[in-house]
Amino acid sequence: GENVEQHPSTLSVQEGDSAVIKCTYSDSASNYFPWYKQELGKRPQLIIDIRSNVGEKKDQRIAVTLNKTAKHFSLHITETQPEDSAVYFCAASEGGFKTIFGAGTRLFVKA
Amino acid sequence: DAGVIQSPRHEVTEMGQEVTLRCKPISGHNSLFWYRQTMMRGLELLIYFNNNVPIDDSGMPEDRFSAKMPNASFSTLKIQPSEPRDSAVYFCASSPRQSTDTQYFGPGTRLTVL
Numbered sequence: 755g756e757n758v759e760q761h762p763s764t765l766s767v768q769e770g771d772s773a774v775i776k777c778t779y780s781d782s783a784s785n786y787f788p789w790y791k792q793e794l795g796k797r798p799q800l801i802i803d804i805r806s807n808v809g810e811k812k813d814q815r816i817a818v819t820l821n822k823t824a825k826h827f828s829l830h831i832t833e834t835q836p837e838d839s840a841v842y843f844c845a846a847s848e849g850g851f852k853t854i855f856g857a858g859t860r861l862f863v864k865a
Numbered sequence: 866d867a868g869v870i871q872s873p874r875h876e877v878t879e880m881g882q883e884v885t886l887r888c889k890p891i892s893g894h895n896s897l898f899w900y901r902q903t904m905m906r907g908l909e910l911l912i913y914f915n916n917n918v919p920i921d922d923s924g925m926p927e928d929r930f931s932a933k934m935p936n937a938s939f940s941t942l943k944i945q946p947s948e949p950r951d952s953a954v955y956f957c958a959s960s961p962r963q964s965t966d967t968q969y970f971g972p973g974t975r976l977t978v979l
Contacts, residue, residue: 788967797956797970798908843908852921853898853968855908 756781758846760856768864773834775859777844778826784846787820787827788853792841801842802829834863869971871957877977883945886974888957889938898968899932899942900956908956914940947978 757780767773779787788803804811804818804827811818815834820827831838841860847853870889878884890897899911912922914934922932929948934940944951954975958968 797972799970800967803967852910852913854910857907 756784756846756848756852756854758844758854758856760844760859762859763857764860764862766862766864767834769834769836771834773831773838773861773863775829775842775844775861776826777828777846777856778824779846779854780825781846781848782822782825783848786847786853787818788845788847789818789829790843790845790855792843792858794840798843831861834861836863836865839863869957869959869969871955871971871974873974874972875975875977877979878947879979880948881946882978883943884947884951884976884978886942886955886957886976888940888942888971890940890957890959891969892938894959894961894969895937896960896962896966897934897940898958898960899940900958900970901953902956902973903953911942944976947976949978952976952978 758777760777765773785806789801790798791801792798802813802816802818804820809820815832817830839862841858843858844856845853872887896915898913901909901911911924912932913920917934930944932942954973956973957971960966960968
């Protein structure tokens with residue numbers, strides 16, 4: 755079955771710097787890769803997603819890249835702000851209902 | 866739309882008691898997912914339904930856990946008997962068609978088993 759590994763588990767950056775979170779997946783059939791943000795005590799919420807027919811997607815300060823050959827995808831946050839502090843989860847799905855989540859990255863943005 | 870609704874938001878019970886968690890998905894969504902979140906194990910998929918039918922319950926930890934979806938607007942996750950290691954936040958999520966659509970999470974139920 756699918757396995758998703760996420761790194762790093764914790765990331766601390768200075769406000770204004772960039773943050774990069776990386777994930778690898780095992781199932782070559784996976785074709786959908788969402789990223790969720792979970793603030794303390796809140797529910798996970800989708801922030802961006804990418805499908806396997808696209809290599810990169812950007813939404814304001816957030817971008818995601820996908821390398822299907824290497825089976826890895828990354829989340830890039832530029833010009834980080836304190837409100838970006840949260841846990842970020844990557845996930846992978848092969849389209850058959852089941853979505854497998856990574857272990858999460860706790861991002862701290864220091865003001 | 867009110868989003869995914871879960872109840873109760875918090876549940877404290879004693880070991881051995883039955884616990885029932887409830888979920889109302891977003892109207893019109895065909896898929897429903899139950900997740901468990903702990904610090905140690907992260908976000909785990911327990912079971913998911915499509916058109917009210919359980920598709921995969923391989924994530925259900927043991928026979929003490931059961932889930933039902935009697936209609937398109939309601940699902941329950943039951944633990945009987947509950948144990949302290951079941952303490953976690955349980956999320957319900959729904960999506961319009963299948964997992965390649967965005968999953969919308971409910972606020973979660975924080976379960977504490979003493």
